[in-house]
Amino acid sequence: MKLLKEVFRELSENCITILLDCFLALLFLGAGFHVCYRLLYRNPAGILGYLIGTALLVVLVSLLSFPVIAVCSLIMDHLKEKRNGKNGDGIDSAQEDAETSVMPDPDRQPDTDRPLSAAELAAISASGAAEVSSGEDVKEDSASSGEESNSHGYSCSLFCILFVLLIILVIAGLYVSADSSSETKKTFDAGLTAYEQEDYPAALKAFLSAAEKGHAGAQYRFGVCYYDGRGVEKDWDAAFRWFYEAARQDDPDALYRLGLCYEQAVGTERDMEKALICWGRAAKFGHADAQCKVGETLITVAKEYDEAIERLRKPAEQGSPYAMRLLAFAYECKGHADAADYWYRKSVGVFRKSAEQGDPRAEFELAGLYRDGLGVRKDSAEADKWFTLAAKNYLVASERGDPEAQCTLGGLYQKGIGVEQNEAEAVKWFRAAAEQGFMKGKALLGMALFEGKGVEKNEAEGVRWLREAAEQGDPAAEEFLKSHGK
Numbered sequence: 001m002k003l004l005k006e007v008f009r010e011l012s013e014n015c016i017t018i019l020l021d022c023f024l025a026l027l028f029l030g031a032g033f034h035v036c037y038r039l040l041y042r043n044p045a046g047i048l049g050y051l052i053g054t055a056l057l058v059v060l061v062s063l064l065s066f067p068v069i070a071v072c073s074l075i076m077d078h079l080k081e082k083r084n085g086k087n088g089d090g091i092d093s094a095q096e097d098a099e100t101s102v103m104p105d106p107d108r109q110p111d112t113d114r115p116l117s118a119a120e121l122a123a124i125s126a127s128g129a130a131e132v133s134s135g136e137d138v139k140e141d142s143a144s145s146g147e148e149s150n151s152h153g154y155s156c157s158l159f160c161i162l163f164v165l166l167i168i169l170v171i172a173g174l175y176v177s178a179d180s181s182s183e184t185k186k187t188f189d190a191g192l193t194a195y196e197q198e199d200y201p202a203a204l205k206a207f208l209s210a211a212e213k214g215h216a217g218a219q220y221r222f223g224v225c226y227y228d229g230r231g232v233e234k235d236w237d238a239a240f241r242w243f244y245e246a247a248r249q250d251d252p253d254a255l256y257r258l259g260l261c262y263e264q265a266v267g268t269e270r271d272m273e274k275a276l277i278c279w280g281r282a283a284k285f286g287h288a289d290a291q292c293k294v295g296e297t298l299i300t301v302a303k304e305y306d307e308a309i310e311r312l313r314k315p316a317e318q319g320s321p322y323a324m325r326l327l328a329f330a331y332e333c334k335g336h337a338d339a340a341d342y343w344y345r346k347s348v349g350v351f352r353k354s355a356e357q358g359d360p361r362a363e364f365e366l367a368g369l370y371r372d373g374l375g376v377r378k379d380s381a382e383a384d385k386w387f388t389l390a391a392k393n394y395l396v397a398s399e400r401g402d403p404e405a406q407c408t409l410g411g412l413y414q415k416g417i418g419v420e421q422n423e424a425e426a427v428k429w430f431r432a433a434a435e436q437g438f439m440k441g442k443a444l445l446g447m448a449l450f451e452g453k454g455v456e457k458n459e460a461e462g463v464r465w466l467r468e469a470a471e472q473g474d475p476a477a478e479e480f481l482k483s484h485g486k
Contacts, residue, residue, distance in 0.1 A: 184210045184213045184214075184215045184218075185210075185215070187206050187209050187210045187215075187218075188206065188207070188210040188215050188217055188218045188221075190202075190206045191203045191204075191205075191206030191207045191210065191218065191221065192221070194206060195207075195221070195230075200225065200230045200231025200232075201231050203221075203225070203230075203231060204222070204225055204230075204231045204232060206218075207221045207222040207225065208222055211242065211245075214249075216245075216246045216249040216250075216251035216254065217246070217251065217253075219242050219243075219245045219246035219249075219251070219254065220242070220243065220246040220251050220253050220254040220257070222242045223238070223239045223240070223241075223242030223243040223246065223254070223257070224239070224257075226238040226239035226242065227239035227257075227266075228400070228401070228402070229401055234401065234436070236261075236266045236267040236437065237267045238267075239261075239266070239267055240258070240261050240266065240267025240268050241267070243257050243258045243261060244258060247278065247281075250281065250285065252282045252285040252286070252287040252290065253282075253287070255278045255279070255281050255282035255285075255287070255290065256278070256279065256282045256287050256289055256290045256293075258278045259274075259275040259276070259277075259278035259279040259282070259290065259293065260275070262274045262275035262278065263275040264404075264438070264439055264440065265439045265472035265473055265474075266437075266438070266439075269472070269473065270439065270472055270473025270474070271473075275293075276294065276297060278290075279291075279293040279294050280294055283311070286315075286318075288315040288318065288320040288322070288323060289320075289322070291311060291312065291314070291315040291320070291323060292312070292315065292320065292322045292323050292326055294311055295308045295311045295312040295323065295326050295327070295330070296326055298311065299326065299329060299330050299333065305330045305333050305334050306334075308326070308327075308330045309327060309330050309331065309334075312326050312327040312330065313327060316343065316346075319350060320350075321347045321350035321351045321354065321362065321365070322347075322365070324343045324344075324346050324347035324350065325343070325344070325347045325351075325365065325369075327343045328340045328341070328342075328343035328344040328347065328374070328375070331343065341375060343375075344369065344374045344375025344376075345375040345376070346375070347365075347369070347375060348366065348369055348375045348376045351365050351366040351369065352366055355386060355389070358389075358393055359393075360389075360390045360393035360394045360397065360405070361390075363386045363387075363389045363390035363393065364386070364387070364390040364394075364408075366386045367382075367383045367384075367385075367386035367387040367390060367418070368383070370382040370383035370386065371383035371387075384418070387412070387417050387418030388418045388419070389418075390412075390418055391409065391412050391417070391418035391419045394408050394409040394412065395409055398429060398432070401436070403432075403433040403436050403438035403440075403441055404433075404438070404440075406429045406430070406432045406433040406438075406441065407429070407430065407433050407438070407440050407441050407444060409429050410425075410426040410427070410428075410429035410430045410433070410444060411426070411444075413425040413426035413429065414426035414453070414454070422454075423448070423453050423454025423455075424454040424455065425454075426448070426453075426454050427445065427448050427449075427453070427454040427455045430444040430445040430448060431445050433445075434465060439469050439472040439473070439474045439477075440469075440474065440476075442465045442466070442468050442469035442472070442474070442477070443465070443466060443469035443470075443474045443476050443477040443480070445462075445465050446461075446462045446463065446464070446465030446466035446467075446468075446469060446477065446480075447462065447466070447480055448462070449461050449462030449465065450462030450463065450466065450480075450484070463481070463486050466480060466481050466486070467481065467486075
């Protein structure tokens with residue numbers, strides 16, 4: 001109990017010094033541990049991630065270890081004081097020797113034979129006592145000064161050593177982070193080059209190497225390879241996992257594609273709430289397609305035209321033709337014809353540039369503007385021209401196995417847009433998408449089979465495909481089954 005009281009007393013008196021020493025020691029240990037971790041795993045989370053990780057580790061270790069270290073330090077000090085106390089007899093003996101050397105020798109004879117008076121003896125005695133007292137004070141001051149000097153010297157030395165070591169560790173960690181990030185980026189760039197040259201095995205190898213080290217762009221690209229089946233067997237579950245990993249690092253492209261996966265039930269269950277969250281996060285980074293998805297949902301589902309206009313204005317001003325078209329539609333819904341016409345006209349020019357480069361989606365959108373006379377004079381011939389080009393390019397994408405393109409191409413064949421109407425060909429492409437597990441393809445194939453359009457009527461098989469689509473969350477399939485009492 002006495003020891004505990006002394007420990008708490010010392011803790012309160014020397015709190016600042018103990019805190020400083022423990023903090024520096026644990027900071028050194030925490031930084032060292034974090035640097036070793038990064039040297040072993042070389043995960044390029046970035047310089048900011050390194051610094052934040054080090055700080056959090058230091059705080060955690062300090063909170064856990066400070067009480068133990070502080071108490072141990074005080075116990076050691078207490079034991080040292082007790083050991084010094086045992087040497088007190090030696091110190092008293094030395095003091096007695098000093099007093100003896102200062103006091104006059106009673107046996108010593110004076111220079112003269114005259115005996116000393118009582119007053120002279122009293123003066124000599126007082127002088128000796130003063131000298132002894134002065135000697136003791138000097139010794140005490142010297143000892144105290146020496147202890148304080150040693151204590152301050154020790155604290156300063158510890159502070160300097162730990163501070164220098166900490167700086168070295170931080171510099172080493174930043175170097176490791178920068179070096180690792182640089183190497184990973186080179187690997188990723190090599191993968192991009194191989195991908196553009198259609199050397200998919202080499203691209204996959206590079207993307208995987210960078211993705212395992214935490215590179216968000218590589219994780220996203222690796223997911224795309226799994227989604228499209230480039231250099232590897234198509235696997236939407238694996239694609240979703242890699243999109244998810246990249247999205248956790250707020251990669252805008254990955255967030256957008258992850259939102260599409262939630263919308264289309266690719267590799268996961270359909271969840272429009274999560275899809276909107278992903279698109280909303282991507283939109284904050286300026287991803288134009290994600291901003292369009294948010295705006296489209298606000299227009300078609302929520303009917304919140306003012307908010308949609310507010311969200312779509314920025315990407316539209318930055319040159320996104322899809323944002324321009326949606327913004328024009330939102331103004332049209334609010335009855336602002338002049339504003340709607342302005343943005344329709346702007347979208348025509350931008351769509352044309354993309355369409356001339358062979359983008360099937362832009363070709364399709366441009367054809368629709370010509371067909372409906374939005375932002376441009378209505379021109380059926382020009383519309384047919386761009387619909388035909390769009391169908392050809394959608395055919396190329398469909399033959400590569402793109403399920404969304406297959407559904408779009410099937411719709412063109414079913415309605416005879418850009419191609420000669422052929423419902424059997426439409427069913428062919430709907431089935432191709434459905435057999436890949438694409439929700440929309442299942443719904444379209446089920447409807448065709450149920451109604452016997454382009455294929456022999458088979459309600460049972462049609463209902464089976466429709467129920468699969470409905471289980472994945474397809475709203476059109478759910479509505480169709482409900483309307484037909486299935």
